[in-house]
Amino acid sequence: MTKRLQKKNQGINLHLDFHLNVYIEYERTEIIRV
Helix, strand or coil, rough: CHHHHHHHHHHHHHHHHHHHHHHHHHHHHHHCCC
């Protein structure tokens, strides 16, 4: 694997992690609100 491709995959993983964390936080606040 090339360095550039590795860096791209790392960026995608970070992006997915970020969205997953936001989703989890949102779900948590929804549960508390109900």
